[in-house]
Amino acid sequence: MTASKPSHDESRTLSHARLRPSGGTPTGGQPLGGAHLDSTAQLMNAITSQLGSQLSLVSLNGTRRPAPPPLVLVAHGSRDPRALSTVRTLIERVRELRPHLSVHLGHIELNEPLLADTLASLDTGDGADGAVLVPLLLSRGYHVKRDIPEAAAAVPGLRARIAAPLGPHPLLVETLYARLVEAGWRTGMSDAARRADGVVLAAAGSRDPESITDTRRTAQLLAERLGVPVVPAYASAAAPTVAAAVRALAARGRHRIAVASYFTAPGRFATECAAAAPWIAAAPLGTHAAMARLVLHRYDQAVATPEPAPERELASA
Secondary structure: OOOOOOOHHHHHHHHHOEOOOOOOOOHHHOOOOOOEOOOHHHHHHHHHHHHHHHHOOEOOOOOEOOOOOOEEEEEOOOOOHHHHHHHHHHHHHHHHHOOOOOEEEEEOOOOOOEHHHHHHHOOOOOOOOOEEEEEOOOOOOHHHHHHHHHHHHOOOOOOEEEOOOOOOOHHHHHHHHHHHHHHOOOOOOOHHHHOOEEEEEEEOOOOOHHHHHHHHHHHHHHHHHHOOOEEEEEOOOOOOOHHHHHHHHHHOOOOEEEEEEOOOOOOHHHHHHHHOOOOOEOOOOOOOHHHHHHHHHHHHHHHHOOOOOOOOOOOOO
C-alpha cells in the first residue's frame, strides 16, 4: 500500500471478466468471469492474462505439463466473522496472481472448512505432485509443528509438504509499515521528532521459544525500517503485555507510541491490543498485496525443496 495499485474489484475485472465482444458471446465459448469489458485495452489485458495462464501449463515440446501441486492455505480460525471474510479475500488475491494454481482453504479450528475436511477432499491426480500446505501463521509454534503435520498425516495416501510460516520476512515488515502509515504514522520525520516515537508490535503470543524468537526478529526488522524502537508484546501466553510494553517505551522518553497489529486478520486479540494504544493503532495485516505474494513465495519455496528420500529397510543377512 505504499504504492498505488488497482482496487480488489478492478483486479478481479481484469483477471476474471467475460470476454464479450459486442455480439455478447464469450470469446471461444468459455465464460471467463461476470463483468463486461468496455474497452479494447481491458479486453487485451484479459486475453493476455488468460493466454499466459494456459501457456504456463504447456512445455516447450507442446505436451501438457503436470499440474502444480495444490496450495492449501491453513488459517487458524476465529469466532470473529471479519477473520473469515479476510482470509477468503486473501485467497482470491492469491488466485488472481496465479490463475492456473488450485488454491484451497482449511482451518485448524472454529471455522469451516476444517483442515481435515479440506485435505480429505483434495484431488491430487492429474499429475499433481501432492499438496503444499501454507500456514497463515506468523511464526513457528505448536500449530506449525504439530497440528498441521498431524492433520496431513491422517489422510491416507496424501503426499503433503508443509511450507514455513509467513514470518519473519521483509514482506511482512513492509505490510506492517503500510498499515502504520494508513493509521497516521508520519513519514519523513526529522531525527529530533523520531526520538519521541516508539512502536509496540502486538502479537498473539506463544509458549514456544522459537515463536518468540520469530516475533522478536520481526520487531527488529520493523525497527530498522522505521528508525525507532519496536518492542514486541503479546496478547496471551507470553510477556510483556501491550500495556507493559507501552510503559517501558514511555520510561525511555518515547511519548508517541503506536501499536502495530501483528495479526493476519481482525479478531478478539487484535481488538484488545489496539484498545491499549496510547496514540495510533494500525489495522491487522489483512489482504495487503504483499501478503498474497508472501503466501506464494512460501509455496514456491516448499515446491523447490527436495523431498527427503524414503528410508530403506536393510535386508536381513
